[in-house]
Amino acid sequence: MLFAHITDVHLPTTPVKPHELFSKRVLSYLSWHLKRKKHHLKPVSDALVEDMQSFKPEHICVTGDVTNLGLKGELEQARDWLQALAPANKVSFVPGNHDTLTPWSVRQRDKYFSPWMQSDDGKAEMPYVQVRGNVAFIGVDTGVATLPFMATGTVGAKQMARLEQVLNETKEQGLYRVVLIHHPPLPNINKARKALTDAEALAQVIDRTQPELILHGHNHVPMEYGRGETQIFGTGSASVDFGDGIAVAHYSLFEVKPSGELKVTHRYYNPETRKFATR
Ligand SMILES: [Fe+2]
Ligand SMILES: [Fe+2]
Numbered sequence: 001m002l003f004a005h006i007t008d009v010h011l012p013t014t015p016v017k018p019h020e021l022f023s024k025r026v027l028s029y030l031s032w033h034l035k036r037k038k039h040h041l042k043p044v045s046d047a048l049v050e051d052m053q054s055f056k057p058e059h060i061c062v063t064g065d066v067t068n069l070g071l072k073g074e075l076e077q078a079r080d081w082l083q084a085l086a087p088a089n090k091v092s093f094v095p096g097n098h099d100t101l102t103p104w105s106v107r108q109r110d111k112y113f114s115p116w117m118q119s120d121d122g123k124a125e126m127p128y129v130q131v132r133g134n135v136a137f138i139g140v141d142t143g144v145a146t147l148p149f150m151a152t153g154t155v156g157a158k159q160m161a162r163l164e165q166v167l168n169e170t171k172e173q174g175l176y177r178v179v180l181i182h183h184p185p186l187p188n189i190n191k192a193r194k195a196l197t198d199a200e201a202l203a204q205v206i207d208r209t210q211p212e213l214i215l216h217g218h219n220h221v222p223m224e225y226g227r228g229e230t231q232i233f234g235t236g237s238a239s240v241d242f243g244d245g246i247a248v249a250h251y252s253l254f255e256v257k258p259s260g261e262l263k264v265t266h267r268y269y270n271p272e273t274r275k276f277a278t279r
Contacts, residue, residue, distance in 0.1 A: 001133040002255045003059035004052050007182075007217025008096065008237035009066050010040040011081060014073030023102050026069050029148065033068050040068075044249045044269055045239040049085065051267060051276035055253055059132050060085050062116070063217040063235070064096025064143070064182035070105030075112045088115040092130055092137045096182040096218060097151045100143030109143065117141070126159050127179075129166050135256055136175040138166055138211070142183045142196060151194040151218075153183040155202055163202075167209035176256050177211040183218050184234060186227060190219070206230055213254070213262065222250050222266065231262065241271055251276075 013033060021027055052060070062085075066078035078099070085091050093116035100106045109117075110124060117139060119128040130137045140163060142153030155163070163179075170177050179185070183196040186203050196202065206214070210229045223234030236250030249269035256262055267276040 001059070001135050001176075002055065002057050002253060003061060003132075003135070003178075004055070004057040005061045005063070005215045005233070005235050005252045005254065006048065006052065006238045007063040007065065007235045007251075008220055009045045009062075009081070009239050010068055010098065010237065011045070011066055011074065011077050011239075012040075012042055013037060013068045014071065014077055016069070016071060017073075020071055023104070026071065026102065029069055029101065037068070039242050039247075040237065040239040041241055042239065043274070044241050047269065047274055048238050048249055048251055048267075048276060052251060052253075057253065058090070059135075059137070060091045061137065061178070061180050061215055062091065062093045063180050063215060064094050065098045065217060066096070067099050070099050070101040070108075072108075075099070075105065075108055079112045082113075082116055089130075090132075091116045092128075092139055092180055093117055094139045094141055094180050094182055095143040097143065097146060097153055100145060103145045106143060106145050109141075125162065127163050127166060129170065131170075131175060134174075134176055134258065136170040136173075136177050138163070138170070138177060138179050140179060140181040142181055149193070152192075152197050153195075153218075154197045156198070160198065160201055160205060164205045164209055167205070167211055171209065176260060177213070178254075179211045179214040181214065181216050184216050184223070185214050185232065186225075194218070203227065212260070221247070222252075233264070236268075241269060243271070245271060249276075
């Protein structure tokens with residue numbers, strides 16, 4: 001099973017409607033966002049998608065921050081972008097903090113993202129479980145509306161309990177378990193302002209269940225670490241080019257062999273060729 005992991009595409013902000021500025025959160029973020037938007041470039045993420053499709057992945061995982069401000073126009077654009085990637089049963093999605101910036105955008109989640117966030121039995125309960133071949137993709141939603149300039153996420157007690165249950169069930173079924181989550185899943189990786197508020201509790205679930213692989217985004221740079229038997233990869237942003245030749249877009253391809261062995265390929269954007277290559 002060959003699958004790709006893309007994250008933090010931060011598609012360009014669509015025009016903001018005047019009534020949307022009544023949200024204090026949106027106002028707070030807008031000026032900050034306008035300064036940094038030159039680092040997230042659509043031609044870069046378009047080149048990424050083209051490169052990724054050339055490998056013909058059997059499945060595509062997208063771990064959130066498809067928008068910047070979680071506005072209506074941005075959510076519509078994100079939905080269309082996800083639709084264009086592959087048929088819905090070949091894409092798994094979890095939202096990021098930018099997609100759930102306001103209480104309004106949190107409430108829109110099912111309307112815009114349900115085709116990619118459903119368990120195989122059709123239930124909308126989180127985390128979802130999507131079994132493809134010998135792999136179970138388990139999507140955890142950490143999206144909660146936050147105060148301005150906070151980029152935290154929360155799994156929550158109910159979702160945490162179900163996560164442990166589905167990790168145990170899929171292990172009994174002999175599946176290779178891939179947990180998809182926007183925020184880094186362990187404590188002491190991010191400052192409190194950007195961290196998962198219940199990372200301590202999640203770490204304990206990981207210790208008890210030892211999923212084979214966890215994929216996350218949020219930090220915009222490639223990261224590789226682990227906990228016990230669990231391998232953890234943070235994938236870089238899918239659209240970033242800071243113009244310094246160093247902070248460039250990244251995505252990963254994962255191949256799970258029938259033996260359970262994992263092969264990882266990292267693809268990075270080259271600003272000179274405007275193409276992606278393995279480093
Ligand atoms: Fe992000
Ligand atoms: Fe994020």
